Amino acid sequence: MISREEIAHIAELASLKLTEEEKEEFSEQLSDVLNYINKILEVDTEGVEPTYYPLPSSNILREDEVTNQDRRQEMLEQAPDKEDDQFKVPGIEQKE
Amino acid sequence: MKIYEMTLAGLIEARDSKRIKPGEILAAFQTRTEEVEERVRSFLDRPRDLAAEYEDSKNGKFAGIPVALKANMATSKLTTSCGSSILEDYRTPYQSTVADKITGSGGVIAGKTNMDEFAMGSTTEHSAYQVTRNPWNLDHVPGGSSGGSAAAVAAGEVPCALGSDTGGSIRQPAAFCGVVGFKPTYGVVSRYGLAAFASSLDQIGPLTRTVEDAAITLNIISGVDPLDSTSARIDHPDYTGKLDQDIAGMSFGLPSSYLEMDIDEEIRNQVLEAAEKLREAGAEVREIELPPADLALAAYYIIATAEASSNLARYDGVQYGTRQSGDNVRDMFVNTRSFSFGPEVKRRIMLGTFALSSGYQDELYKKALKVRTVIKEKYEKVFSEIDIILGPNSPAPAFKIGEDMDPLDVYYTDIFTVPVNISGFPALSLPAGFSEQGLPLSVQLIGPAFGEVELLQAASGLEKRLDVPTLAALEKGR
Amino acid sequence: MSKKYETVIGLEVHVQLQTESKLFCGCSAAYGAEPNSNTCPICLGLPGTLPMLNKRALRFALQASRAADCQINQFSKFDRKNYFYPDLPKGYQISQYDLPLGYDGRITIETEEGETKEIGLTRIHLEEDAGKLIHAGSVGDSAHSYVDYNRGGVPLIEIVSEPDIRSPEEARAYLNALKQIILYLGISDCNMEEGSLRCDANVSLRTRGDREFGIKAEVKNMNSFRAVERALAYEVKRQEKLLDAGRKVVQETRTWDESRQETVSMRGKEEAEDYRYFPEPDLMPLEISDEFIEEIDDSLPELPLEKKHRFQEQYDLPAYDAGVLTQSRELAKLFEESAGKYDDAKEVSNWLMGEYLRLLKENEVEPGQDELNGEKLAELLELIEDGTISSKIAKEVFEETFVSGKAPGEVVEERGLKQISDEDELAEIVAGIVADNPEVVEDIKGGKDKAIGFLVGQVMQETRGKANPQLANQLIREEIEKH
């Protein structure tokens, strides 16, 4: 069972704010899912290497070349808020 | 035969022999779409006039062919919302490689199709925008998450659509909508411009009315992409190469334990009947042992959600998408994400964040990656003995719209489709018949890594013997 | 330095690699462009875009690793470091976690006592930089911030030292040594003001003789080597006072306030960050072959310390000279070129350490940006040696050559600076001066030999420095004899 405190901590990590109902619901549902998922803990994986990449290759590289021109207008076009060619966001700390 | 009833191969042939012009093809599909779209609701965005999108200059294999793209593939003209309100009206300043390949070979992007938000779901009901309906029975879901693409093909709105498959999101809606859905080997098709759900599992593939059409489409969209490090550095064959070759002598593996699981009776029978047809065709069908499906599902839900929790961190309201206000930047992030992500997306972000968080990571995430190795190796061993695996696809035919389901029950829908995402192998959903209720039934064929050509050969052989209609009539008044 | 406590410092240095393009996209990595003009869908992390690794950045990181004596993880990979911040477009930084490119290295420093000491390196890894946040007003209370992503995605190497540093002075020596190596490799300009070298420090104290480390504070925001030294000195004192008062050091991040010259606790999350590292699935792993490592090793230039020792031996230079001359690769090169053409290496060294460094400073240029070369310096020294010019005149010639690149012989010719070594011509001038200064001549005769210097000076003045001083001296003595 995942506690509501844990749910709150995970939400914090994920930058989510949950309503009380959501906390309740998620704590139940995630607990169910985890119970199911926990069955993999029983698999014997002694000496087994993890698979990070389904079909790995290696050393995929590009040449060090500048291929991009100034595209800032395109990049800024969809910004929710902007000023002087910069993305504008609320301040870092709480306003007092 | 009406133009919209023709297969992709048929259209190309008719166009090449000058019986129809590209403009006529586009006009015909436009008319059909206008006729049925109100009922099916496959598209989130589409051009007003398809024929106007056609560029004479680009006369390639797909000249005049309308292709629908799932709404998580970036296109320069239409919106790429990923079915999420966080990307409402979002227009990307770049195109996905697949979109470039389609238009580069003369094809026309016929629209962006509905999907479960960020490809998380099995019904397309998790779209922030609309519910897409199953063209065979409008009270049922088209499956998901590429439900819009599957429905568009089954409804004859396009001869060909692209979907993305992370845990079955091409094959399951293809099964629900009675069309061919093909997930190629991981890396065969570039992921550049595909908004990521789980990067190590996602793969783009075609949804078409026939196996041949899937192979033709794969020829267009596959290739090494200098923009995608994970695109396979291989020499791509002609994927239609062996379609005409007979399947006599091929060997198929039947995972009998899968058929003993909790699956719909009609689906079980359909798989057995397909096996019988294969035998009749002179192929060998042998019982095989696959790793327990529930282990793959467990590992999948850890890996997929872990990657997703990170992939979806970029939606924070800074550079694009919708923003909710906040007193400080942190509040803005939290408000934006909490308000704009739907419950299923939040649930998976939470699960993935949990799996990666300190204290659990070794236990869950690393374990899942090791189980992934175990599963992949077992599949590889099976493929040293047989050519192709035949099995079920979705454990049940299309659900009813609005059916109340527990998340775990929904996740269970993916049980037969996720193992190949875990291993990276190619798999295809093939229409196999209809249930008593008239809903499509399907079988799944799985091949070894980069075994596309033989997998398509096998699927084509079986397709000829099953001979199932793949176009929903959608007569008016239904 | 406290007798009671031992200072324990570990440094984390981020160095921007001087590649043309960014680490994972084709945007320019140049500093100082208009806001957001070096951005593209990839470095902005727009949905569906994917990273592609820059070959040269990998090479630079490997060179740095090998130059710092690191072992190489021949199977290496990238990982995602997950956290939310507006300067981080994807919500994660692509970095390296458990398999950094380089590990277990060392940097040799020279302590103030002139002894050498090795500072261990835990790791060197490759990662992408974040964008730049600009606050309207001060960080704490501005209503808005602005983000410029030009820097986002520029390649960095992070160099993490072992906690082997025992004083703020050693920390500075370590940074100097590290910077020198990186400049020798030519992989970064290490410009702290432009942020291409950044340093964070972990500082703790422990009672001498203790084996366990004390509680550490992390110090950030030090913008020069001098600031590092001062911030660390301040922090050591602060912790000393706490411990002496029987209080505990709090594990926290502190920022160096340059104007107040103190470290200040950074408000905010006390909770330890949980970065949820996991392998970056969008990039394939790296396999570094033995051959590649060998090739990297062969490509490394002679490093500063090696070169210094060789200079001491080969040219018989004092340690101090060798140290100064190997400060920069260009300076060392200039020295070797000159010393190859002129026998007296110490004389070459004197000129470089004296006039040359002075002119560099005066003109605000780096070695290599002036017009001097080894051949010209050697020629100048020959001109002094064969008496064509005096060392005083030589300085004037040197400056001209430094600025314009004209060969010293040419400058002497053009400006008519040749020393008057013609006995008859000089004897005439000497005769006049002796005649004009009878009192001085008397003094000299009376045994005040030193006064002869005054007469030589008069000769030099009259000839505007062109007289050969030895010859003038000799002629003055002969002239006085006559009287």
Ligand SMILES: [Mg+2]
């Ligand atoms: Mg770092």
Ligand SMILES: [Zn+2]
């Ligand atoms: Zn870029």
